[in-house]
Amino acid sequence: MTETRLTFIVWFLLITLTLLGYTVGQLGMSGTGALAILLGAALIKSQLVISHFMEMKHAPSFWKWIPSAWLIVVLGAIILTYQ
Amino acid sequence: MDIAEKRLPGDFAIWIFIYAELLVFAVFFISYAVTRSNHVELFNHSQLLLDRTAGMINTVVLITSSWFVVNAVHAIKAGHVKQCTRWLQGAIGMGAIFLVIKMFEFTTKHAEGINLSTNAFYMFYLSLTFFHFMHVILGMVILVAVMINAKKGRYSATETTGVETGASYWHMVDLVWIVLFPLVYLMR
Numbered sequence: 001m002t003e004t005r006l007t008f009i010v011w012f013l014l015i016t017l018t019l020l021g022y023t024v025g026q027l028g029m030s031g032t033g034a035l036a037i038l039l040g041a042a043l044i045k046s047q048l049v050i051s052h053f054m055e056m057k058h059a060p061s062f063w064k065w066i067p068s069a070w071l072i073v074v075l076g077a078i079i080l081t082y083q
Numbered sequence: 084m085d086i087a088e089k090r091l092p093g094d095f096a097i098w099i100f101i102y103a104e105l106l107v108f109a110v111f112f113i114s115y116a117v118t119r120s121n122h123v124e125l126f127n128h129s130q131l132l133l134d135r136t137a138g139m140i141n142t143v144v145l146i147t148s149s150w151f152v153v154n155a156v157h158a159i160k161a162g163h164v165k166q167c168t169r170w171l172q173g174a175i176g177m178g179a180i181f182l183v184i185k186m187f188e189f190t191t192k193h194a195e196g197i198n199l200s201t202n203a204f205y206m207f208y209l210s211l212t213f214f215h216f217m218h219v220i221l222g223m224v225i226l227v228a229v230m231i232n233a234k235k236g237r238y239s240a241t242e243t244t245g246v247e248t249g250a251s252y253w254h255m256v257d258l259v260w261i262v263l264f265p266l267v268y269l270m271r
Binding site: 052 | 270
């Protein structure tokens with residue numbers, strides 16, 4: 001698969017997950033299930049941007065893990081504080 | 084690019100800047116989450132009054148602009164300078180749409196009498212989104228500079244650093260919004 005086609009698929013996934021999150025918000029959903037969907041969508045979307053748009057998949061090991069570690073710390077803090 | 088070659092795209096200095104920016108936003112996000120845990124009712128109630136549709140449209144706009152920038156990088160790597168310039172112009176246009184929608188949100192909240200001192204939630208909502216808004220402006224300034232350089236023929240298939248540097252910063256602005264939108268507008 002060409003890089004251009006791959007990044008189009010990534011874009012499509014990002015938009016789909018955005019609409020999923022928006023639907024959860026519009027339905028006024030709350031609680032563990034809604035949080036799991038929103039956090040899961042944010043995790044996948046962010047990692048897609050990190051790997052495919054920021055091209056971290058081609059970066060040296062030390063540097064490539066910094067944005068992913070950032071993401072885990074931020075989402076982890078949200079999980080801990082949203083009971 | 085040779086897949087076996089491991090490297091950070093663009094100028095190395097931009098990555099130090101990007102990681103520093105991510106750190107600042109992390110502090111902001113964690114402060115929001117911790118403060119919310121002490122004012123759950125207030126945050127949940129105030130959050131319902133936000134314009135989620137405007138937030139969703141802005142997410143789609145920013146993600147699409149990031150994808151345009153990816154295409155600009157692909158174009159310059161293939162030596163297609165004109166295509167690269169067009170994709171960058173598209174990305175800058177999407178950035179402008181983001182700013183217009185955000186300004187609409189800010190003016191609506193201002194008209195409702197909401198400001199930084201309304202409550203803790205709005206203090207975070209206004210300061211976080213305004214801080215991000217400023218980053219969108221800076222990202223657009225960088226993209227405009229890259230686009231002008233591309234038009235002047237300063238980039239080619241063998242000289243892609245400038246385009247990759249601008250692209251990396253713009254993706255960081257997108258990444259931060261991808262966390263900010265669900266956190267501030269949706270999670271409750």
